[in-house]
Amino acid sequence: MQFETVAEFLDMDGYGIYVWSVYLIGIGVLLFNVIRPRLLQKRFFEQQSRALRLEKQSADSGDAS
Amino acid sequence: MPYSGKLRALYYLGIHTVWKWFHLLGAPKSFFEISGKLLPWFGVAAGLTITVGIVWGLAFAPQDYQQGNAMRIMYMHVPSSILAQSSYMLMATAGAVFLIWRIKLADIALQCAAPIGASITVLALATGSVWGKPMWGTWWVWDARLTSTLVLLFLFIGVMALRSAMENREASGRATAVLAVVGVINLPIIKFSVEWWNTLHQSSSFSLTEKPAMPAEMWVPLLVMVIGFYLFFFTVWMMRIRIEILQRENRTEWVRQLVSEKVSDAV
């Protein structure tokens, strides 16, 4: 461990704002890349299951008539 | 013939196995199945390595005698710069594979690599810029590496723009593949010319082949971070490829079955 106190760790000899913003941006970009495909996946399954349900419904009503 | 009979038989057997795997992986369905098994491992490995790398770089790596704590930015900047270039190479390789063998999966891989690569390039630019502020006193310097990274971002944007401009999927796939391959031929020339134009930047401080100049306490966490970034890239690449496969094959039996299983799970 290179730092004695938490305050020292946050300050980084005055470079804190630069160092911490870089890490925040970095983690932000990484998280974006994880969340984006997850959202796409969720949307895909929602769409497809709706389509599947509609198909089933029309098939059922076709039987009844 | 320099080969003995046994060696040659082994050689052909090797080629045959590689070829078989190539085609097996090239089929979207089997890729989906195999990647589904690999994905959790890759995800865990990427998450662990990056977490270890960040903590190590932020708290445990020693200060630089010149730059002090500001050089901790390196543990974000250098991996993203390296990965930015590699992701363009990987994308162009996928493009070449698609043009030569017409493997559908390669087209999907190319399309999915572009947005990830572009975002990593933006990260490399942003971190380089923030690093420049305390070191050079300005947010932006037209030095060789920042400039060529900027051109790399333009190349990514070009590929994405062409993809979205063409409506026909088959045509846009082949067109972007051609563009990516042309871009990768140009990339070394761009790098060379930009470096020649301006050699203000500190020379590359890290390379995998040469013995690095910095002490081990510094380059080991950096290496961890680089590996973590690569693992991360492959993880999210796979994630995007899997969704794209599902979207393209949404009329096939296996995808429909997958969807209905998913629905009955939820109920």
Next chain:
Amino acid sequence: MLLMTIRRDLLLTFRHPADVLNPVFFFILVVALFPIGISPSAEVLQTIAPGVLWVAALLATLLSMEVMFRSDNDDGSLEQMAVSMQPFILLISGKIITHWIMSGLPLVLLSPVLAVMLALNESAIQGVVISLMLGTPTLSLLGAIGAGLTVGLKKGGVLIALLILPLYVPVLILGTTLIQTAALGGDYTAHMLWLGAILALSAGVAPIATGAGVRISLSH
């Protein structure tokens, strides 16, 4: 075959002189805007002149790029060429050469005049002509790739710029540094060799890539 394509395309473009002249006027206009916009002092102009001339040349080439395949695509003759027995790469090469004769060569011929107006000295003017002479064919070759990939698209213009401008960076750098070296009276053989090497490489790759691009665009 190559010569026949060139002759045919030259004849066709001569019937629409505006297509050729507009980019040339554009080139002059852009160059003229810089002294007006920045400063008419000779010192300033000398520093910015290499970049101004080269950037204007890049933009003028891009402007004329869009029309490269358009008329042939509109009347269907491009499709005929693609399915004809003639080697397609030769036809494409012919078109690229024609494009350079109609858009690159006028810029080269005009550039000494503009260089004088930008207060460049004699050796720098020589550098301008040599760098444009070696560089503009590369611009036509690389631009053709973009034009080929966007043949069928309605909004091709801006897209070509997005695709191709990043690829122009090495030529821009080598061209401007050649002029700068020439202005100081230095030896610019290395720049010439590099520009020549890039030209040779693009001459090898660009017709193939353009042909592939045109075929892709035509097939849909």
